[in-house]
Amino acid sequence: MSENGKRTIVIDPVTRIEGHSKITLHLNEQGRVEDARFHVTQFRGFEKFCEGRPFSEMPALMARTCGICPVSHLIASSKACDALLAVRIPPTAEKLRRIFGLAQVLQSHALSFFYLSSPDFLLGLDSDPATRNLIGLAQVKPEIARSGIRLRQFGQQIIERLGGKRIHPAWMVPGGVSAPLSVADRDAILAGIPEVLAIAESTLEWFKGSMEKFREEIASFGNFPTLFLGMVKDDGGLTFYDGKIRVIDAAGNTVENGLDPAAYNDYIGEKVEPWSYLKSTYYKPRGYPDGIYRVGPLARLNLADRCGTPLADQELAEFHELQRTAVLSSFHYHHARLIEILYCVERMQQLLDDPDILNKHVRAFARPNCLEGVGVAEAPRGTLIHHYKIDEQGLIRWVNLIIATGHNGLAMNRSILQVAKHFVRGDRLKEGMLNRVEAVIRAYDPCLSCSTHADGHMMLQVQVVAADGEVVEELRR
Amino acid sequence: MAKAANIKTLKIDGRDVSARQNETILEVARENGIFIPTLCTLKGLSNVGACRLCLVEVKGTARLQPACVTRVEEAMEVTTNSERLQGYRRAILELLFTERNHVCAVCVSNGHCELQSLAQKLEITHVHFAYRYPEAEVDASHERFIVDHNRCILCTRCVRVCEEIEGAHTWDVMGRGIDAKVITDLNEPWGSSQTCTGCGKCVHVCPTGALSEKGKSVAEMLKRRQFLPYLTQMREEDRS
Numbered sequence: 001m002s003e004n005g006k007r008t009i010v011i012d013p014v015t016r017i018e019g020h021s022k023i024t025l026h027l028n029e030q031g032r033v034e035d036a037r038f039h040v041t042q043f044r045g046f047e048k049f050c051e052g053r054p055f056s057e058m059p060a061l062m063a064r065t066c067g068i069c070p071v072s073h074l075i076a077s078s079k080a081c082d083a084l085l086a087v088r089i090p091p092t093a094e095k096l097r098r099i100f101g102l103a104q105v106l107q108s109h110a111l112s113f114f115y116l117s118s119p120d121f122l123l124g125l126d127s128d129p130a131t132r133n134l135i136g137l138a139q140v141k142p143e144i145a146r147s148g149i150r151l152r153q154f155g156q157q158i159i160e161r162l163g164g165k166r167i168h169p170a171w172m173v174p175g176g177v178s179a180p181l182s183v184a185d186r187d188a189i190l191a192g193i194p195e196v197l198a199i200a201e202s203t204l205e206w207f208k209g210s211m212e213k214f215r216e217e218i219a220s221f222g223n224f225p226t227l228f229l230g231m232v233k234d235d236g237g238l239t240f241y242d243g244k245i246r247v248i249d250a251a252g253n254t255v256e257n258g259l260d261p262a263a264y265n266d267y268i269g270e271k272v273e274p275w276s277y278l279k280s281t282y283y284k285p286r287g288y289p290d291g292i293y294r295v296g297p298l299a300r301l302n303l304a305d306r307c308g309t310p311l312a313d314q315e316l317a318e319f320h321e322l323q324r325t326a327v328l329s330s331f332h333y334h335h336a337r338l339i340e341i342l343y344c345v346e347r348m349q350q351l352l353d354d355p356d357i358l359n360k361h362v363r364a365f366a367r368p369n370c371l372e373g374v375g376v377a378e379a380p381r382g383t384l385i386h387h388y389k390i391d392e393q394g395l396i397r398w399v400n401l402i403i404a405t406g407h408n409g410l411a412m413n414r415s416i417l418q419v420a421k422h423f424v425r426g427d428r429l430k431e432g433m434l435n436r437v438e439a440v441i442r443a444y445d446p447c448l449s450c451s452t453h454a455d456g457h458m459m460l461q462v463q464v465v466a467a468d469g470e471v472v473e474e475l476r477r
Numbered sequence: 478m479a480k481a482a483n484i485k486t487l488k489i490d491g492r493d494v495s496a497r498q499n500e501t502i503l504e505v506a507r508e509n510g511i512f513i514p515t516l517c518t519l520k521g522l523s524n525v526g527a528c529r530l531c532l533v534e535v536k537g538t539a540r541l542q543p544a545c546v547t548r549v550e551e552a553m554e555v556t557t558n559s560e561r562l563q564g565y566r567r568a569i570l571e572l573l574f575t576e577r578n579h580v581c582a583v584c585v586s587n588g589h590c591e592l593q594s595l596a597q598k599l600e601i602t603h604v605h606f607a608y609r610y611p612e613a614e615v616d617a618s619h620e621r622f623i624v625d626h627n628r629c630i631l632c633t634r635c636v637r638v639c640e641e642i643e644g645a646h647t648w649d650v651m652g653r654g655i656d657a658k659v660i661t662d663l664n665e666p667w668g669s670s671q672t673c674t675g676c677g678k679c680v681h682v683c684p685t686g687a688l689s690e691k692g693k694s695v696a697e698m699l700k701r702r703q704f705l706p707y708l709t710q711m712r713e714e715d716r717s
Contacts (some may be wrong), residue, residue: 052615054587054615054617054623054625054691056691056692056694057583057585057694058694059694060582060583060695060696061583064582064583089515111666142546170587170694170695170696170697173697174692176696178697299577316614358608366693367691367692393617393618393668394530394617394691395615395617
């Protein structure tokens with residue numbers, strides 16, 4: 001305890017997330033939380049070391065940003081390169097890229113929900129941290145653990161069938177994809193769909209039924225008004241591959257519709273905070289920090305008028321019923337993620353049922369025709385922006401990346417403050433209190449290595465800092 | 478009987494083999510299915526002994542001999558794969574990896590690279606020397622091709638094919654030791670070379686991703702080299 005009685009709690013490292021971070025909670029004299037900060041403690045420099053490389057290497061280089069969502073980076077990067085070539089890729093290539101992306105969202109969401117977050121729901125937020133993980137879950141609820149592993153496997157196997165390997169496949173290229181889909185691969189994917197569809201449906205049913213238990217968490221897990229931002233189709237439908245940017249406010253009213261994703265710089269600002277390598281973005285017309293917005297599953301479902309697949313559409317209607325305004329609690333990211341899993345499976349089936357999916361014309365060839373290109377896609381965690389400039393020779397001269405997790409930077413900060421204020425008492429600190437602080441971060445499923453394009457150790461740390469800056473209490477994992 | 482005198486007999490790795498008198502140890506070894514690693518040599522081009530991977534032990538001489546340029550001799554006893562040679566070869570390959578910036582995972586030649594496949598064959602899993610990480614240039618000024626000095630191992634195949642087969646002599650080597658690099662014309666951008674015919678032979682003989690076709694993505698640069706011996710043969714027949 002410091003002289004004036006103010007303290008700081010540090011959670012370092014934050015566990016069961018993708019990447020490295022710590023959280024500091026600042027307490028006042030009464031031991032109540034006064035302020036909270038989410039620090040992303042890694043730095044990688046992708047934007048810098050790509051300079052000078054031929055643009056045609058960018059998709060594969062960018063895929064290395066992340067081992068969990070390399071496909072999302074491949075999509076955004078390939079789209080940016082398509083813009084450099086100024087070509088329209090063959091329709092079948094676009095459909096194949098869509099399937100690739102849906103498989104990626106499916107496997108990533110399964111990872112987030114089952115591997116990282118479900119131990120909190122099933123074993124309890126206050127349960128023993130030693131067994132509060134997938135292994136502990138497999139012992140108590142083997143069928144749930146198995147479902148999660150199966151869903152993720154299904155997504156990964158589609159990526160492997162299309163791209164040749166599960167992690168960092170090089171199949172997606174500027175102008176399309178490098179090889180068409182075979183009949184055998186299509187049939188193998190289609191054969192697996194009924195099983196995973198059943199898993200997706202039953203998981204949603206179970207999760208919806210258990211939500212009652214988390215009333216307190218729903219009320220305090222990042223439950224505040226913000227804007228929501230993401231891509232929607234021209235008809236307002238859910239999309240991952242392309243569309244126009246829509247922004248809505250907390251009441252659910254449309255603020256902007258039909259914004260050109262390539263003009264992101266007109267409406268998205270980036271702010272660097274001295275305590276984190278994560279650049280936080282904000283909606284420019286509202287300024288910083290009032291322009292706080294959220295992206296990702298919760299935002300996408302708030303933004304979308306429809307999904308375009310029968311089962312997901314029913315679930316979306318139910319989701320919109322959760323709240324008369326936009327659905328505001330970040331706890332519902334989990335719910336939204338499960339609906340998106342359902343959508344991914346249904347949508348893949350639609351695309352694979354189209355006979356044109358076997359078309360052999362899957363690549364357009366061209367030389368660079370533009371010196372600047374932007375590629376935007378919806379990654380599992382939200383809107384992903386790749387922006388490149390090249391010289392006359394086709395060598396990269398400038399790169400800007402805005403990663404989904406960065407959009408959520410402000411909201412994650414505010415969320416941990418809300419959770420900490422609600423649950424953490426400095427005078428009687430319990431592990432379960434801090435786990436809730438971590439759990440709200442997990443709801444966003446941040447990918448920190450992506451968002452800082454950084455490198456480091458995968459850990460979580462919570463720190464309690466006194467008013468004079470002294471670290472009084474620290475929990476490390 | 479005069480012809481018989483042109484045949485030499487020797488031992489390679491304890492095996493009795495016969496050879497024509499002008500043959501190199503490497504040629505005889507390959508005819509007999511004995512593996513000697515190489516990077517700079519290529520059938521159809523002259524041999525320069527640049528990479529030193531084909532060094533072999535010859536009984537009676539203390540020095541190691543490069544198999545690609547050493548002619549066979551009567552009663553020679555050659556060892557191609559001793560522990561000492563294996564160690565040297567691995568060290569040479571490791572040094573090649575440290576000298577420039579070879580990042581296989583994101584290279585256009587990933588999966589089709591002679592340096593990479595040789596390292597795999599010699600079971601190199603780690604590099605024991607410090608990487609130099611030099612700042613090497615990428616010249617994409619040519620309309621169709623790129624030279625990426627990060628991936629060049631200075632085998633000089635491009636120099637030889639350009640001079641010996643195409644007859645253009647666009648490529649050459651500049652500088653010495655660690656500063657050596659391949660250049661086009663008098664160290665001008667490839668795109669402004671007056672001598673380059675744009676035939677692309679250099680690209681296809683390059684063992685790594687140093688020379689590649691523009692627009693190729695990672696792992697897409699497949700090289701065709703089978704044309705070379707035929708091309709040489711046809712030209713020799715034309716001349717005769």
